[in-house]
Amino acid sequence: MLDIKNLSIEFNDLNGKVKALRNINFHIEQGEIVGVVGESGSGKSVTALSILGLLDENAHISNGSITYHDQNLLEMNPKDIQSLRGKKIGMVFQEPMTALHPTMKIGQQLMKVIRQHKKVNKKEADRFAIEALKDVHIHHPEKVAKQYPFELSGGMRQRVVIALAMSSPPELLLADEPTTALDVTVQSEILNLMKELNQKRNTSILLITHDLGVVSQLCDRTIVMYAGQIVETGLTFDVLHSPKHPYTKALLNSLPDLKKQDQPLEAIEGEVPDLRNPPVGCPFNSRCKHTMPVCHEHDPKLEICEGNHYVACWLRRDKV
Amino acid sequence: MINPQIVTEAKEKNTKTHPIWFKLKHNKMTTIGFLVLFLIVCLAILAPILTPYDPAKINVAEKFQGPSLQHLFGTDEVGRDILTRILFGARLSLGVGLLVIFVAACIGIFIGAVSGYFGGIIDQIIMRVMDMLLAFPTLILAMALTASLGPSLHNAMMAIAIVEIPIYVRLARSETLVLREKLFVKSAVVFGIKPIPIILKHIIPNAVSPVIIQATLDVGNAILMIATLGFLGLGAQPPTPEWGSMISTGWKYLLDYWWYPTFPGIFLFLTSGALNLIGDGVRDILDPKSNR
Amino acid sequence: MTPLVQINHINKIYGNRKDVIEAVKDISLPVYEGETLGLVGESGSGKSTLGKLLIGLEAPTSGEITYRDKVLWKKKRFMRPRPGEIQTVFQDPQSSLDPRLRVKQIIFEPLSALPLKERKEKGSIERLHALVKRVGLKVEHLDRYPHEFSGGQRQRIAIARALITGPSFIVLDEPTSALDVSVQAQVLNLLKELKQENQLTFLFISHNMSVIRYMCDRIAVMYKGGLVEIDETKNVLNHPKHDYTKMLLSSMLKVN
Numbered sequence: 001m002l003d004i005k006n007l008s009i010e011f012n013d014l015n016g017k018v019k020a021l022r023n024i025n026f027h028i029e030q031g032e033i034v035g036v037v038g039e040s041g042s043g044k045s046v047t048a049l050s051i052l053g054l055l056d057e058n059a060h061i062s063n064g065s066i067t068y069h070d071q072n073l074l075e076m077n078p079k080d081i082q083s084l085r086g087k088k089i090g091m092v093f094q095e096p097m098t099a100l101h102p103t104m105k106i107g108q109q110l111m112k113v114i115r116q117h118k119k120v121n122k123k124e125a126d127r128f129a130i131e132a133l134k135d136v137h138i139h140h141p142e143k144v145a146k147q148y149p150f151e152l153s154g155g156m157r158q159r160v161v162i163a164l165a166m167s168s169p170p171e172l173l174l175a176d177e178p179t180t181a182l183d184v185t186v187q188s189e190i191l192n193l194m195k196e197l198n199q200k201r202n203t204s205i206l207l208i209t210h211d212l213g214v215v216s217q218l219c220d221r222t223i224v225m226y227a228g229q230i231v232e233t234g235l236t237f238d239v240l241h242s243p244k245h246p247y248t249k250a251l252l253n254s255l256p257d258l259k260k261q262d263q264p265l266e267a268i269e270g271e272v273p274d275l276r277n278p279p280v281g282c283p284f285n286s287r288c289k290h291t292m293p294v295c296h297e298h299d300p301k302l303e304i305c306e307g308n309h310y311v312a313c314w315l316r317r318d319k320v
Numbered sequence: 321m322i323n324p325q326i327v328t329e330a331k332e333k334n335t336k337t338h339p340i341w342f343k344l345k346h347n348k349m350t351t352i353g354f355l356v357l358f359l360i361v362c363l364a365i366l367a368p369i370l371t372p373y374d375p376a377k378i379n380v381a382e383k384f385q386g387p388s389l390q391h392l393f394g395t396d397e398v399g400r401d402i403l404t405r406i407l408f409g410a411r412l413s414l415g416v417g418l419l420v421i422f423v424a425a426c427i428g429i430f431i432g433a434v435s436g437y438f439g440g441i442i443d444q445i446i447m448r449v450m451d452m453l454l455a456f457p458t459l460i461l462a463m464a465l466t467a468s469l470g471p472s473l474h475n476a477m478m479a480i481a482i483v484e485i486p487i488y489v490r491l492a493r494s495e496t497l498v499l500r501e502k503l504f505v506k507s508a509v510v511f512g513i514k515p516i517p518i519i520l521k522h523i524i525p526n527a528v529s530p531v532i533i534q535a536t537l538d539v540g541n542a543i544l545m546i547a548t549l550g551f552l553g554l555g556a557q558p559p560t561p562e563w564g565s566m567i568s569t570g571w572k573y574l575l576d577y578w579w580y581p582t583f584p585g586i587f588l589f590l591t592s593g594a595l596n597l598i599g600d601g602v603r604d605i606l607d608p609k610s611n612r
Numbered sequence: 613m614t615p616l617v618q619i620n621h622i623n624k625i626y627g628n629r630k631d632v633i634e635a636v637k638d639i640s641l642p643v644y645e646g647e648t649l650g651l652v653g654e655s656g657s658g659k660s661t662l663g664k665l666l667i668g669l670e671a672p673t674s675g676e677i678t679y680r681d682k683v684l685w686k687k688k689r690f691m692r693p694r695p696g697e698i699q700t701v702f703q704d705p706q707s708s709l710d711p712r713l714r715v716k717q718i719i720f721e722p723l724s725a726l727p728l729k730e731r732k733e734k735g736s737i738e739r740l741h742a743l744v745k746r747v748g749l750k751v752e753h754l755d756r757y758p759h760e761f762s763g764g765q766r767q768r769i770a771i772a773r774a775l776i777t778g779p780s781f782i783v784l785d786e787p788t789s790a791l792d793v794s795v796q797a798q799v800l801n802l803l804k805e806l807k808q809e810n811q812l813t814f815l816f817i818s819h820n821m822s823v824i825r826y827m828c829d830r831i832a833v834m835y836k837g838g839l840v841e842i843d844e845t846k847n848v849l850n851h852p853k854h855d856y857t858k859m860l861l862s863s864m865l866k867v868n
């Protein structure tokens with residue numbers, strides 16, 4: 001349904017070009033839930049925003065295509081994208097405050113959206129709005145509808161954004177860290193809601209998150225990104241249980257889940273490379289425990305290692 | 321589903337404004353506005369070099385001469401070179417326009433920030449007063465104020481500044497309402513920093529971009545208003561070379577000496593037109609809804 | 613152990629007569645010197661509000677909070693113990709740093725509320741450089757603007773800013789929930805070390821049970837504005853008493 005090929009995106013800023021995405025390839029099929037995890041700044045949000053044409057002004061798509069139902073989104077005119085965005089593709093933004101109008105009441109914002117999609121009068125729209133807030137498990141939805149975004153707790157804001165996105169179910173939902181500000185009980189409710197949407201309406205979901213638990217619960221396939229590239233992808237079970245890329249392994253190790261209180265967590269040493277001048281060779285080479293000379297010379301390609309499991313690492317290459 | 325309009329609106333509200341200047345470059349009309357304004361500014365700055373005449377020196381022998389090589393735009397009823405007076409008038413109009421708006425914006429942004437930051441009774445009183453001022457058409461209010469203060473350029477400037485202030489108060493206040501909920505402002509409160517330093521250090525610097533944009537829009541208006549007040553005899557007094565009063569005097573001689581009011585009129589039109597083009601371009605980008 | 617902060621029957625009600633929201637309902641609890649008290653609870657249950665009462669951003673509707681036996685709120689006035697004594701780190705590293713200031717100005721900002729002598733003492737360049745290095749930033753970062761940093765780095769800047777005044781009590785409102793796990797690990801380790809080095813007391817608000825378990829000595833659980841459970845970490849985790857706590861623990865997602 002959605003097919004992204006060789007996508008590369010750069011940002012021009014005052015200090016040079018930020019190569020935010022480099023040669024990204026992936027696809028989402030109808031009814032599939034795909035998870036994207038990865039280091040902060042690795043380009044997860046940029047990927048989602050590029051699908052909707054909502055990138056910042058200074059973005060430049062230097063290469064690639066995004067095909068949605070045989071249409072190249074990158075060549076479509078802004079009006080058509082606008083209507084796609086309204087009807088077929090929905091998005092939950094990472095930063096709830098950017099998606100909410102700061103000086104408009106929650107109820108009004110919901111009604112405005114609802115009335116764009118359904119021909120209903122004010123009263124009915126109001127009812128739908130309250131209904132939508134209930135769906136995302138907000139207590140006292142009538143009260144909340146009369147509040148402004150800044151009066152809500154972080155988690156409530158995030159749920160309002162989800163309610164906005166779900167108020168007319170899309171064909172493809174892009175969810176950028178939809179549950180990060182939520183406690184686990186609400187999180188599991190929201191995840192159930194998304195699962196329901198997926199099963200009942202066959203909605204495809206691109207779920208960006210840094211919570212590996214969420215990925216393992218919800219996603220069919222998982223994509224691991226690092227420094228603007230996909231370093232590993234495969235069925236969620238395979239990626240989380242037999243990770244092949246050293247970065248994925250390190251990521252799993254840094255979870256506080258299994259640690260005792262008195263041991264420090266295993267953080268990954270070092271910093272993400274500067275995307276203005278990405279390092280030669282593998283982007284993970286400065287933090288990797290298994291570097292070989294080749295890692296500093298050539299960038300490994302994403303290659304199949306078994307079944308549907310792809311990884312971009314020279315280590316694999318040697319063993320295969 | 322996410323409403324794209326709300327998202328863009330909210331994005332505008334939440335992101336920094338530097339892409340605005342970036343977008344401006346792509347707007348043709350705005351570019352024309354910039355070019356015209358640039359030309360007029362150059363003429364105004366270089367006025368003493370460009371013309372050999374004195375804008376105030378009376379030379380009755382040469383009165384009412386038509387456009388010629390000596391006097392490109394002719395001379396007036398006491399023989400002063402009209403082009404010279406227009407160029408010096410440009411200095412005055414642009415200078416006064418900029419100064420008035422600068423003062424109005426500075427005062428307005430401060431009042432607006434205070435009003436929005438403190439809220440409550442202070443806010444209500446300030447906003448009531450501003451609404452009152454805004455209820456009158458600006459020009460009429462400015463005329464009434466100047467008339468009661470006494471006709472002079474200073475008083476006209478003061479009056480225009482006063483009628484322009486409410487616009488900036490409103491703008492700054494609405495920015496402040498958003499900013500005061502930002503965590504960096506909350507953090508400053510937690511550190512024990514007092515409200516006025518917070519306003520000066522955090523609120524105003526972050527609210528300033530839209531105010532600057534509004535100001536470019538208003539300079540043209542201010543110049544027109546100064547000219548109108550001058551035309552009505554309420555602004556600059558003779559012999560100051562001021563476009564409005566030149567047009568007003570020249571008006572009487574229009575039928576016999578057409579060049580007298582026409583050339584100052586053209587310059588007034590070009591200047592305020594250029595400023596409005598720039599302002600419009602800026603506004604279209606700032607507020608996508610108002611695409612008329 | 614002596615309580616550093618004592619909260620007694622605190623209520624916080626938002627809104628006017630018609631639409632009242634009881635964000636915090638009759639909460640009493642001590643925070644002991646040197647401990648990390650974890651505050652968990654449903655989203656919207658009043659955790660952040662409770663934190664705001666402690667750092668002076670919101671006044672309680674009723675009840676009393678004492679800090680080192682001194683009352684924190686007299687009527688609607690916050691009686692700041694000593695400027696910089698109580699500090700905070702917020703969740704959202706995007707909006708907690710002023711985009712128009714350089715990192716150096718940001719870190720030094722809390723000092724401007726201090727008396728001149730203390731400001732000079734604490735605002736020395738050596739101290740700044742040491743602090744910046746301690747939180748894992750570089751000295752050359754000091755002249756940059758916040759937008760040039762990643763989420764994790766910004767949170768380090770916020771932590772340095774909180775430490776510059778030499779505080780004893782820090783309220784951390786979900787300091788790592790906007791960060792990805794590997795960066796979260798770095799920041800949590802850093803916080804733990806800093807707490808040891810500087811004998812700090814933390815109120816650590818989070819909804820992530822595994823983070824809470826890793827960081828906290830005691831856990832307080834809030835539900836719909838009220839305090840439903842407070843005990844040592846291992847007791848809460850192993851023998852949860854309240855239904856909500858049980859639900860919280862059972863819905864923890866594992867990477868299984």
Ligand SMILES: Nc1ncnc2c1ncn2[C@@H]1O[C@H](COP(=O)(O)OP(=O)(O)OP(=O)(O)O)[C@@H](O)[C@H]1O
Nearest residue numbers: 011013018020039040041042043044045046056763
């Ligand atoms: N408008 C912009 N100008 C310059 N650089 C940008 C811009 N937007 C994003 N970037 C850069 O692009 C890279 C990818 O950013 P992105 O927001 O996609 O990261 P992410 O993977 O979503 O991270 P996080 O987990 O923190 O949300 C970052 O290095 C970021 O600094």
Ligand SMILES: Nc1ncnc2c1ncn2[C@@H]1O[C@H](COP(=O)(O)OP(=O)(O)OP(=O)(O)O)[C@@H](O)[C@H]1O
Nearest residue numbers: 151152153154155626635655656657658659660661
């Ligand atoms: N300024 C305000 N005006 C009105 N109501 C408010 C305000 N701030 C918070 N509230 C309300 O108080 C309640 C508690 O909010 P709070 O932010 O403390 O929740 P929280 O426990 O921190 O939740 P989260 O985990 O989602 O951050 C919510 O119902 C919220 O709507």
Ligand SMILES: [Mg+2]
Nearest residue numbers: 044045046094
């Ligand atoms: Mg992101």
Ligand SMILES: [Mg+2]
Nearest residue numbers: 153154659660
């Ligand atoms: Mg909160």
